[in-house]
Structure formats: structure tokens, C-alpha cells
Amino acid sequence: MSQFSYRNVGLSLLLSAALVSSASAGTPGQPCRVEQCAKWCGEPGAVACSIRVLESGPTGNAVSKVDQPTVCVYSGTEIFWYTLELNSELTVTFGAGHPFPNTPSGQFKGKKGQPSGDTAVLPSSTAACYQYSVEHCNKHGQCAHIDPKVIVTNVRDGH
Numbered sequence: 082m083s084q085f086s087y088r089n090v091g092l093s094l095l096l097s098a099a100l101v102s103s104a105s106a107g108t109p110g111q112p113c114r115v116e117q118c119a120k121w122c123g124e125p126g127a128v129a130c131s132i133r134v135l136e137s138g139p140t141g142n143a144v145s146k147v148d149q150p151t152v153c154v155y156s157g158t159e160i161f162w163y164t165l166e167l168n169s170e171l172t173v174t175f176g177a178g179h180p181f182p183n184t185p186s187g188q189f190k191g192k193k194g195q196p197s198g199d200t201a202v203l204p205s206s207t208a209a210c211y212q213y214s215v216e217h218c219n220k221h222g223q224c225a226h227i228d229p230k231v232i233v234t235n236v237r238d239g240h
Contacts, residue, residue, distance in 0.1 A: 132147055155234060176213075203234070208236050
């Protein structure tokens with residue numbers, strides 16, 4: 082094999098490893114498994130699904146969590162992300178694939194007193210799971226990242 086061939090094989094392996102590691106890290110927009118949902122959040126056209134992003138851990142440390150790491154909603158349900166921490170901000174980012182047709186960017190920004198979100202919509206008789214990313218920055222300017230998921234379905238199985 083020539084030196085050129087070894088270089089191309091090495092580059093191909095390096096790129097493959099980078100793609101695999103980014104997909105397994107919960108990259109926004111990557112599909113995730115649709116699970117059975119024991120608990121539903123909100124109700125289409127009636128009650129919004131509210132997801133709280135909060136600090137956890139010692140004050141000043143950027144460690145965040147969401148109160149519902151896996152959220153299950155029916156298509157047509159509004160989903161809002163919010164925080165109660167003073168002087169903190171949150172950014173929710175979905176990748177190219179997301180269930181928010183009214184928010185083409187798939188990104189929501191909020192802070193205390195200003196929740197942000199949209200209505201999740203899917204075609205009839207479908208269900209999908211979406212990984213997304215949350216960045217939560219505290220009053221000290223430190224930011225934490227988490228990668229929860231939302232399951233949206235248009236299939237009603239007795240709920």
C-alpha cells in the first residue's frame with residue numbers, strides 16, 4: 082500500500098470515530114427510541130407541558146437538570162421550558178429534526194419570568210423521539226449542558 086492509501090484509510094477511520102462518538106453523546110436532532118410512556122405531560126389544546134430547568138448542587142456551580150428528563154406529549158401539546166433561578170438563562174436546542182413547525186430554528190431561549198416554547202406537532206398516526214440539548218447558565222456566568230429527550234406521539238392507546 083502506498084503512503085497516500087494509508088493516509089486515506091487513517092482519515093476515514095478518524096472521521097468515522099468522530100461521527101460515532103457525536104451520535105452517541107446525545108447530539109440534538111438525533112433520533113432516540115420511542116418508549117412506552119407511563120406519565121404524560123400536558124394535554125393538546127388545553128394544558129401546556131412545562132419543563133423546569135434548574136440548578137442542582139452547590140451554589141455557584143454550573144450543574145443543571147430538568148425536572149422531567151424524558152417528556153411524553155401528544156401532538157398538539159404546547160411545551161415550555163422555564164427556570165426559577167434569578168439571573169440565569171436557558172437555551173434549548175433541537176437539531177434539524179424537531180416537532181416545532183412554528184419555530185424553524187428549533188431553538189428556545191428563556192430566563193426567570195420568561196418561559197420559551199412552542200406546540201409540538203406530528204403527522205397523524207406517527208410517533209417520534211427527539212434528543213435535545215439544554216444549556217443553563219447561572220448568575221456567575223457558568224454554564225452546564227444536559228441532553229434530555231421528548232417523545233411526541235399522535236397515536237392514542239387508551240389515554
